[in-house]
Amino acid sequence: MAEYDLVIRGGTVVTGTDTLRADLGIRAGRIAAVGERLEGAAQLDAGGLLVLPGGVDTHCHIEQLQEGGGADEETWESGSRACLAGGTTSVVSFSTQFKGAGILAPLAEYRFRAQQAMVDYGFHQIITDASDEVIWQQIPQVVEQGVRSLKVFLTYDPLHLDDRGFLRVLAAARRAGALVTVHCENYAAINWRTEALLAAGRTAPKYHAWARPRMVEREATHRAIALAELVDQPIQVFHVSCSEVAEEIARAQARGLKVWGETCPQYFTLTAGDMDRPGFEGAKFMCSPAPRDAADAEALWGEVRRGTLDVVSSDHSGWSYAGPRGKRVNGVEAPFRDIPNGVPGLTARLPILFSEGVGKGRIDINTFVRITATNPARLFGLYPRKGAIAPGFDADLVLWDPAKEMTLTNGLMQHVMDYTPYEGMRVTGWPVATLRRGAVVMRDGVVQAEPGSGQYLARGPYDMIRPRGVLPDGFDASVFA
Ligand code: DUC
Ligand code: ZN
Ligand code: ZN
Numbered sequence: 001m002a003e004y005d006l007v008i009r010g011g012t013v014v015t016g017t018d019t020l021r022a023d024l025g026i027r028a029g030r031i032a033a034v035g036e037r038l039e040g041a042a043q044l045d046a047g048g049l050l051v052l053p054g055g056v057d058t059h060c061h062i063e064q065l066q067e068g069g070g071a072d073e074e075t076w077e078s079g080s081r082a083c084l085a086g087g088t089t090s091v092v093s094f095s096t097q098f099k100g101a102g103i104l105a106p107l108a109e110y111r112f113r114a115q116q117a118m119v120d121y122g123f124h125q126i127i128t129d130a131s132d133e134v135i136w137q138q139i140p141q142v143v144e145q146g147v148r149s150l151k152v153f154l155t156y157d158p159l160h161l162d163d164r165g166f167l168r169v170l171a172a173a174r175r176a177g178a179l180v181t182v183h184c185e186n187y188a189a190i191n192w193r194t195e196a197l198l199a200a201g202r203t204a205p206k207y208h209a210w211a212r213p214r215m216v217e218r219e220a221t222h223r224a225i226a227l228a229e230l231v232d233q234p235i236q237v238f239h240v241s242c243s244e245v246a247e248e249i250a251r252a253q254a255r256g257l258k259v260w261g262e263t264c265p266q267y268f269t270l271t272a273g274d275m276d277r278p279g280f281e282g283a284k285f286m287c288s289p290a291p292r293d294a295a296d297a298e299a300l301w302g303e304v305r306r307g308t309l310d311v312v313s314s315d316h317s318g319w320s321y322a323g324p325r326g327k328r329v330n331g332v333e334a335p336f337r338d339i340p341n342g343v344p345g346l347t348a349r350l351p352i353l354f355s356e357g358v359g360k361g362r363i364d365i366n367t368f369v370r371i372t373a374t375n376p377a378r379l380f381g382l383y384p385r386k387g388a389i390a391p392g393f394d395a396d397l398v399l400w401d402p403a404k405e406m407t408l409t410n411g412l413m414q415h416v417m418d419y420t421p422y423e424g425m426r427v428t429g430w431p432v433a434t435l436r437r438g439a440v441v442m443r444d445g446v447v448q449a450e451p452g453s454g455q456y457l458a459r460g461p462y463d464m465i466r467p468r469g470v471l472p473d474g475f476d477a478s479v480f481a
Helices: 076-085 104-116 132-144 163-176 187-199 207-211 214-231 243-254 272-276 281-285 294-306 349-358 365-379
Strands: 004-014 019-027 030-035 040-045 050-053 055-057 088-095 120-126 149-153 179-183 235-237 259-263 309-312 397-407 426-436 439-443
Touching: 004 030, 004 365, 004 397, 050 365, 055 349, 055 365, 076 088, 076 104, 076 426, 076 439, 088 104, 088 426, 104 120, 104 132, 132 163, 149 163, 163 179, 163 214, 187 207, 187 214, 207 272, 214 235, 214 243, 243 259, 243 294, 259 294, 272 281, 294 309, 294 365, 309 365, 349 365, 349 397, 349 426
Parallel strands: 004 040, 004 050, 055 088, 088 120, 120 149, 149 179, 179 235, 235 259, 259 309
Antiparallel strands: 004 019, 019 030, 050 397, 397 426, 426 439
């Protein structure tokens, strides 16, 4: 009997630290060997290709429940197809909370819906209402179910938490041993500017960016870090759009705080100018924080090289353009305030980062692997199962053609959305096959997985997110409030 079920032969294996010519031996869905001249029951020729760890996307909204019933248009089945087409094999999506309600029933519903997934998946728990019941009873229960990260919005109606609510979530996370991820923008400042812009008749999509300039993001990031330090609770700042915000994070990191920063492909590629396209087209590029300008995008690459921003996720948002819940839900004259925020990006994430990052010499290939797979897996407790190529890891792999030139189109994205903000963008480098736990689930753009074949990733305790044990006056307020 052959020693391995499958051998991937002749490729260039890339990890977060190394690049080497090697065969991979896969047994029972896991990597069993990295070596030379391995023999298996089946072979896959990777000559001329890179062999990368499957992408890990730790910020994507898939089939998220909507207040008043129903869910995002992107379903677990369509979202998984998009992931696999783009080389992503694991995601952490969201279970949300509606104000006045608890978090246990929505999580049960998400877990039920996600049984259609074809990628492996976990959840962050969004907290929008820091009631006693949720804080003291329910958060420990969702963490017990393997949801080891909580998500807080410091802006958005009706999602946002005020500082007291945020502190209570930080404290609850500290008690339960969970990470907190934070959407950092100043709620009152955005509302004040929005009110003024609308009063001045400035309602078009481009004013979305005017309503939320960089200082509202910087202020909220600074505040989130200070409150996290007060509680001694590790946080990740989501979707950093510019270097002023990254500088807040860098200062915290330099002081030894457990603060991590994430950004997304849209902040490297889109600008506020895209929201000024003719008619209502600009709505296709609206996300929050708002895309800034080309110099900001270039500066973000520097923050990635320095390691201030060490995870790049999609923040894939399940709003179409013309669909029933899409950007045009309130009509094409809708003021920017009433247009759903977010852009799709599950499939485009790796090709854009490879092409713009590695292809244009801004980052090396190992950094590409770290920001798209290894670092998110480590930070969110999926390591040492996901995010690397080494014996014992799941055989989640992408065979990547570094020379393949493609023009991005919505059809290539394979999501359910009716548009991509990257339509017409030229990229070099493309996934030609995706393997999930040793099985080929995408080949030449054809996804061949079964709905329901994804596995739930229950996340247990891990060291990286343990509080530092440094508290003002040595007093742990989280025990009491
Ligand atoms: N911003 C978010 O915070 N979430 C989803 C979409 C967006 O633009
Ligand atoms: Zn957000
Ligand atoms: Zn988001």
